[in-house]
Amino acid sequence: MINHYYWPTPNGHKSAIMLEEVGLEYQVCPVNILEGEQFDPAFIAISPNNRVPAIVDLDGPDGKPYGVFESGAILLYLAEKSGKLWPQDMARRHDAIQWLMFQMANVGPMFGQNGYFQGYCPEDVPLAKKRYQDVSNQLYGVMNRRLASSEYLAGADYSIADVATYPWILPKQREMHRIDISTYPNVARWADAIAQRPAVQRGLASLADSMKVGNPTKTTYDNLFGGSQFKR
Numbered sequence: 157m158i159n160h161y162y163w164p165t166p167n168g169h170k171s172a173i174m175l176e177e178v179g180l181e182y183q184v185c186p187v188n189i190l191e192g193e194q195f196d197p198a199f200i201a202i203s204p205n206n207r208v209p210a211i212v213d214l215d216g217p218d219g220k221p222y223g224v225f226e227s228g229a230i231l232l233y234l235a236e237k238s239g240k241l242w243p244q245d246m247a248r249r250h251d252a253i254q255w256l257m258f259q260m261a262n263v264g265p266m267f268g269q270n271g272y273f274q275g276y277c278p279e280d281v282p283l284a285k286k287r288y289q290d291v292s293n294q295l296y297g298v299m300n301r302r303l304a305s306s307e308y309l310a311g312a313d314y315s316i317a318d319v320a321t322y323p324w325i326l327p328k329q330r331e332m333h334r335i336d337i338s339t340y341p342n343v344a345r346w347a348d349a350i351a352q353r354p355a356v357q358r359g360l361a362s363l364a365d366s367m368k369v370g371n372p373t374k375t376t377y378d379n380l381f382g383g384s385q386f387k388r
């Protein structure tokens with residue numbers, strides 16, 4: 157059994173989709189980040205940077221409970237444990253790892269900042285909006301060029317790199333990031349194909365109604381971006 161510490165955000169969707177893809181037994185342990193549950197010491201013991209997602213595999217290595225935080229590390233762990241979305245060929249496996257790292261180091265952090273300045277920042281900061289929108293478009297360009305010659309990000313086969321990236325390309329994310337998907341037809345083709353996968357649909361349905369986007373209250377703003385974030 158795997159405990160999935162989760163809230164339905166783009167990073168949370170990654171492990172939700174992966175757990176459905178690989179078919180390992182799991183249970184959802186909601187961590188309501190709007191209400192500040194990510195600051196609970198019991199959760200921080202699993203996820204030291206107070207972020208979802210995290211997992212605890214109750215039947216981990218040597219049969220002992222094993223915790224994993226950081227969504228990319230979770231995808232790698234579940235891929236290795238299940239042998240799924242985990243190419244046996246070394247070059248293919250490292251193709252997937254490279255595009256996973258591209259998502260973790262670029263797409264997630266930069267789109268996240270774009271979303272903050274477009275949707276949450278209490279001040280209008282045009283320079284920051286332009287900066288992160290430009291970087292987001294540049295990253296869409298990288299993916300669009302890759303997907304012109306490759307079915308999926310890591311090659312011919314769907315992989316952990318696609319699982320990591322797709323939740324950041326969902327329509328509601330594109331809207332928040334002010335991305336015109338028609339400019340990136342290969343990304344649109346790829347996203348449409350992934351959206352058809354039943355495991356993706358099941359993963360995205362997990363706690364689907366819980367995340368309110370936009371107009372955060374003072375409490376939710378403090379929990380996500382303000383005082384509560386920085387007081388520890």
Ligand SMILES: N[C@@H](CCC(=O)N[C@@H](CS)C(=O)NCC(=O)O)C(=O)O
Pocket residue numbers: 165166167168189194206207208209225226227228264379380385
């Ligand atoms: N690099 C981390 C980022 C995780 C992350 O930023 N999670 C957000 C939700 S998408 C979160 O938990 N925010 C709560 C907080 O900032 O306190 C990962 O990929 O797991």
